[in-house]
Amino acid sequence: MTEISDIDTVKKEITSFSLDSVDALEAFRLKYLSRKGIISDMLAGIGKADPTERARLGKELNSLKKLATSRFQEAKAELSSQSTYKKSATDDPTLPPVPPQIGSTHPLSQTLEEIKSIFYRLGFTIADGPELEDDFHNFTALNFPPEHPARDMQDTFFIRKDEQNPSRNLVLRTHTSPVQIRLLKEQKPPVRAIMPGRVYRNESITAKSYCLFHQVEGLYVDNNVSLADLKHTLITFAGHLFGKGLKYRIRPSFFPFTEPSLEMDIWWETGNRPGQWMEILGAGMVHPNVLKAVDIDPERYTGFAFGMGVERITMSRYEIDDIRLLYDNDLRFLNQFP
Numbered sequence: 544m545t546e547i548s549d550i551d552t553v554k555k556e557i558t559s560f561s562l563d564s565v566d567a568l569e570a571f572r573l574k575y576l577s578r579k580g581i582i583s584d585m586l587a588g589i590g591k592a593d594p595t596e597r598a599r600l601g602k603e604l605n606s607l608k609k610l611a612t613s614r615f616q617e618a619k620a621e622l623s624s625q626s627t628y629k630k631s632a633t634d635d636p637t638l639p640p641v642p643p644q645i646g647s648t649h650p651l652s653q654t655l656e657e658i659k660s661i662f663y664r665l666g667f668t669i670a671d672g673p674e675l676e677d678d679f680h681n682f683t684a685l686n687f688p689p690e691h692p693a694r695d696m697q698d699t700f701f702i703r704k705d706e707q708n709p710s711r712n713l714v715l716r717t718h719t720s721p722v723q724i725r726l727l728k729e730q731k732p733p734v735r736a737i738m739p740g741r742v743y744r745n746e747s748i749t750a751k752s753y754c755l756f757h758q759v760e761g762l763y764v765d766n767n768v769s770l771a772d773l774k775h776t777l778i779t780f781a782g783h784l785f786g787k788g789l790k791y792r793i794r795p796s797f798f799p800f801t802e803p804s805l806e807m808d809i810w811w812e813t814g815n816r817p818g819q820w821m822e823i824l825g826a827g828m829v830h831p832n833v834l835k836a837v838d839i840d841p842e843r844y845t846g847f848a849f850g851m852g853v854e855r856i857t858m859s860r861y862e863i864d865d866i867r868l869l870y871d872n873d874l875r876f877l878n879q880f881p
């Protein structure tokens with residue numbers, strides 16, 4: 544039989560029931576709101592009550608049911624808004640955890656670090672200069688004649704081009720050689736330094752060429768610096784970077800700022816392609832006109848210089864056959880260089 548005092552007791556229980564979890568919510572529902580719950584039971588018991596009491600009991604039980612229902616609904620809404628952990632198809636605690644994303648050093652930086660550390664051990668210091676250069680440092684002081692093709696829009700990005708007065712021209716540096724000039728203006732011989740940096744060329748973008756790339760310039764000026772010193776330095780360097788089994792060749796070449804000039808190639812085999820020679824650097828004995836441009840007496844001092852392409856070297860070390868991969872920032876590529 545249902546009595547008013549029972550209803551009051553249940554009312555107190557319902558008000559103080561702690562609904563702080565999904566499990567508690569379900570327990571609450573089963574206990575009070577399900578078909579076999581207390582409130583259904585009590586409604587069924589009305590029939591046995593004193594007929595004069597039935598109307599009042601019915602009213603009380605209805606408001607009890609409303610109370611239980613609204614507590615249930617409020618708690619449910621509250622719990623689902625709190626949960627940041629949405630149920631989904633991937634919500635499976637038996638799956639292995641997603642590994643944390645850890646960055647890695649870009650292959651170009653890895654190569655650059657190694658180049659630097661080899662030259663550090665050979666006694667070279669490190670210098671740098673601006674990427675925006677004037678005509679004097681990028682061309683004139685380096686003995687480029689006025690009509691040289693590199694001074695053409697086709698090859699060089701001009702930031703300012705003054706046809707009347709070309710000495711006012713500003714360019715994105717086309718090589719790191721202008722840093723030789725800056726260094727020699729600052730520091731009298733002996734000078735022995737490498738100068739890494741980014742350079743720009745107005746070239747079409749293909750698997751082999753990009754509008755920007757990196758070079759490491761080298762310069763050694765002192766008394767009695769010879770071509771033999773240059774060859775020895777380059778061969779020692781390449782042996783350290785590529786390993787002793789390296790196949791290389793040194794051929795004569797031409798640069799306005801060195802005389803004589805040479806280029807070094809290494810034998811490059813990737814995957815299933817036939818091997819081929821790949822040029823990795825240009826070099827030579829510093830031209831007397833370059834020394835004169837920075838007030839160094841070429842009768843007293845000689846020097847050698849070289850400039851190598853960091854992209855080329857990286858591509859041969861890691862068997863990369865498209866330079867653009869180095870600039871795409873595609874994680875599927877970069878993750879291969881932990």
Ligand code: PHE
Nearest residue numbers: 718720825826827848849850
């Ligand atoms: N600056 C030359 C280039 O960009 C490379 C070089 C540097 C050649 C120093 C000789 C000496 O191709």
